[in-house]
Amino acid sequence: MIDTTSVKKFLLIVSGIFGELSSLIFLFFIKYRTHNLQLSDVNLLYTGNFLNLILGGLIILSLVLNLFRLKKLKLVELQVYLNSLFLSILLLLVLAILLSKDFYVLSMFKSDEYEFEKIVSVLVWIIYFIIKSFSLNYLLFKIISVKHALIPKNFILIAIYFGLIIIIAFIQIIVTTKTGDEFKLKKDEKFDAIVVLGAAVWKGNVPSPVYEGRLNKALYLFKEKFSDKIIVTGSNAPFELSEAEVGKIYLESKGINPEKIELEKKTTSTIEQIHFIKRTLMKERKFKKIIVVSDGFHLPRVIEIAKFLSLDIRVSRSNLKTELINNLWYRIRESVLITIFWLFAV
Template identity: 35%
Template sequence: MKSSNNENKSVLYLLIIALGLQLFLLYFFKYQNQNLSIKNIDIEITGNLFNLIIYLIAEILLLIVLLNPKIKINLKLLSSLLVSSYLFLLIGFISTKINLPFNSIYVFGQFGNKLFTGLCYTLYQLVLLSFIFSVILGMRKNQNRIFIKSILFSVIIMVLILIYSLFFILSREERVKLQPLDSKTSYTVVVLGAAVWSENKPSPILAARVDKAIELLKNHNIKKLFLTGSNAPGELSEAEVALNYLKSKNVSFEDIVTESNTTSTTEQIQFLKLRLSETEQQNLIVVSDSFHLVRIKEISKFHKLKIKTIASELKLSFFSELYNTIREALALTVFWFFAI
């Protein structure tokens, strides 16, 4: 009996250590995903804080089990779940470093490789939450179908987190739409790319962003303009289409830089961090849609990049606005937890 208890304690100690290591690994991967050193870590930013809270809950639950021998939990199930979470986390990270064969798939504005990476990280989070609920449910007398119940509760928590992200965006949308500009300051303006329609025409979203940039060029002291965004198969890049649209408006401005390699908002913020001087970073305006700006702010905080945000004048139908806001909430959640 004592031998069995000692074995259980040893397994619990290993699980506690493995969880701590996994948290460090997650933070390391997050900063690697953004081409940053782990030395730049800031625990207080939203996503990192969420990660820490989840792991602290898991560690505290295991300590409770360790200190109370009367609690009998399924250590084989917990070990299997933790190993599975490690596998999904590692595969998700590795998938960002190799060329996968899924880029011929293009769904909801995302290439297949990124969708695969997002799926792996999501499964990692699902399994980790299932680990926590397996411990909680294992403390009860009724231990029937613990695995199924833990999966169900984990899905519910993930949906609640998504809903929180949605309200986070809605509550902050107004304050980031039009931030005050100093008439004496020279600014660098960045227009983030958006969809290109057939015959290389800018989508209404992209056109509205460029129109707002034109307004800034006319009314403020703008020293440089960046147009960003790559292309879907068979199209001009978003940056090139934006430039052509700008020229069609007879805008006379010399210092325009087009960047046609980035495929996502996170990559565009990375580009700005690397490309701009410290002075340009201090006086940086990012132009996008109101529902997009909150996530841009969160990504910029991760990179310790201070930006001003200006929303385009885009008018969408209720359902289009709702669709785009939900899509942004999903993207924000993924960035918070995994920095992708």
């Protein structure tokens, strides 16, 4: 006689497997559509995509392993998992709506609504990651028969997952800074432009030490004839002039011909600035080689964003000197931001 309960459990697990596969495809679609890319542009070996695959793959593997313990598995346990799967797909639908405006491609302006939606989208992504991690832990707990303090153990494991990815990002920053090919410039190389990423501007339209360090490095590269054009970027200065305008004034005060300096005054973030390089400089103006100038702790994230967008750039770090504690803080902050970009492309 057919055990209808076991058949029902089997069908629910198979449904879960197909649901996870669909969820993974939908995840990649949203990550890439946000940046005006297609599913055909997905590189599964990109670090962030590989991490997404590992999480989704482990959930599917846990479901397959649960097929061999149907008699021990309760229907209510499968329903708990399927509810979490449904909720994660619902969150992806919310993200698809939130990100349908192509934040980093079409919304190249500063507005309270834009900033609010970006913050909300990041929070929704984090909730999505927590739910997917919860699903994985829940299924694993059933396999190894963990019965007590499931919720505390679940959240501890989720924190460990996120912490491990941040550690990987921290190591990536160090390795990329030391050995990355993007940092290697030959003395006789010529580039179409030196692009300076904007940074904070202080009261009185004075570049902050971080921004001044970037501008000084661009000045050095210009004088060493790596390029005859400097493009300064950034809009969101809290005072009268944009970051780009303050950068231009500073470079002019150092003797650079104003005709050799271009302004980009709309971008408000690193992601937008890399999109500007790809869309405006590479595609529209047909530039072939670009040097991006920023700080040593910031450039690994710049490189990761460029890789995601299939953009080939070279980078040059500023000579900014920071105290050990500040340098550590900057690297930890960038590790968190790289982790968020890896997982969610925001």
